[in-house]
Amino acid sequence: MPEATLYPEERAALGKAGEARRLEFTTVRHCARRALGRLGLPPTPLLPGMRGAPRWPDGVAGSMTHCAGYRAAAVAHCSDVRALGIDAEPHEPLAEGLLDYIAVPDERGPVSRLVTQHPEVHWDRLLFCAKEAVYKAWFPVTQRWLSFHDAEVSLSPDGSFRARILAAPPPGQPVPPGGFEGRWLARNGFLLACATDPRPV
Numbered sequence: 001m002p003e004a005t006l007y008p009e010e011r012a013a014l015g016k017a018g019e020a021r022r023l024e025f026t027t028v029r030h031c032a033r034r035a036l037g038r039l040g041l042p043p044t045p046l047l048p049g050m051r052g053a054p055r056w057p058d059g060v061a062g063s064m065t066h067c068a069g070y071r072a073a074a075v076a077h078c079s080d081v082r083a084l085g086i087d088a089e090p091h092e093p094l095a096e097g098l099l100d101y102i103a104v105p106d107e108r109g110p111v112s113r114l115v116t117q118h119p120e121v122h123w124d125r126l127l128f129c130a131k132e133a134v135y136k137a138w139f140p141v142t143q144r145w146l147s148f149h150d151a152e153v154s155l156s157p158d159g160s161f162r163a164r165i166l167a168a169p170p171p172g173q174p175v176p177p178g179g180f181e182g183r184w185l186a187r188n189g190f191l192l193a194c195a196t197d198p199r200p201v
């Protein structure tokens with residue numbers, strides 16, 4: 001994407017990153033500015049804020065993701081959704097032992113059943129992807145860390161998922177009562193997940 005460029009303040013925020021990092025940081029911001037344009041918003045610098053969460057224009061909920069061969073950004077008016085998070089992963093199995101690290105006990109049985117019933121999907125990697133999307137939706141509104149064991153994700157073969165937050169909600173910032181809602185997709189060698197708190201602000 002030769003047309004993808006950074007604002008000077010974004011270049012400064014990136015610092016002395018290597019070439020791969022500079023390219024992903026630049027191209028994903030190009031995607032994000034195009035997405036903002038579709039909401040009728042002008043291009044603007046998108047600087048990393050607390051713990052790396054991007055700072056979106058006021059009134060916008062958004063998220064960005066990159067992995068080798070793929071970048072994406074999603075944005076929405078907060079009057080439509082309170083929070084959203086997206087994540088992309090290569091459609092490959094998780095490294096040995098990682099499922100035990102990221103899954104809470106109640107997620108393991110359903111994932112094993114899905115593996116048997118729909119072996120064409122790497123459900124372990126999808127669980128990871130969905131949880132990262134949940135974290136990216138959770139963090140900007142709470143400014144709180146969320147470990148992999150602080151949320152329970154139920155994946156469904158119909159392309160949806162739901163995430164129940166097990167951690168105590170921060171005072172005054174109740175989590176969505178029905179949990180985060182999600183959609184997932186396995187396509188062209190990638191797994192994609194998007195989690196939202198669908199309540200408007």
Ligand SMILES: CC(C)(COP(=O)(O)OP(=O)(O)OC[C@H]1O[C@@H](n2cnc3c(N)ncnc32)[C@H](O)[C@@H]1OP(=O)(O)O)[C@@H](O)C(=O)NCCC(=O)NCCS
Pocket residue numbers: 024025028048050051052053054063064065066067086087088131132133134135136137139140146147148149150151
């Ligand atoms: C932050 C994290 C989710 C990023 O995921 P990743 O697969 O490594 O990388 P991705 O390319 O998909 O996403 C990176 C982008 O996420 C965004 N991001 C980074 N930190 C973020 C945060 N705290 N909140 C929201 N978005 C964040 C940024 O836009 C970043 O891109 P940029 O640095 O170019 O702006 C991951 O590194 C992490 O820390 N995970 C542990 C927390 C977690 O997932 N808990 C699960 C709870 S159930």
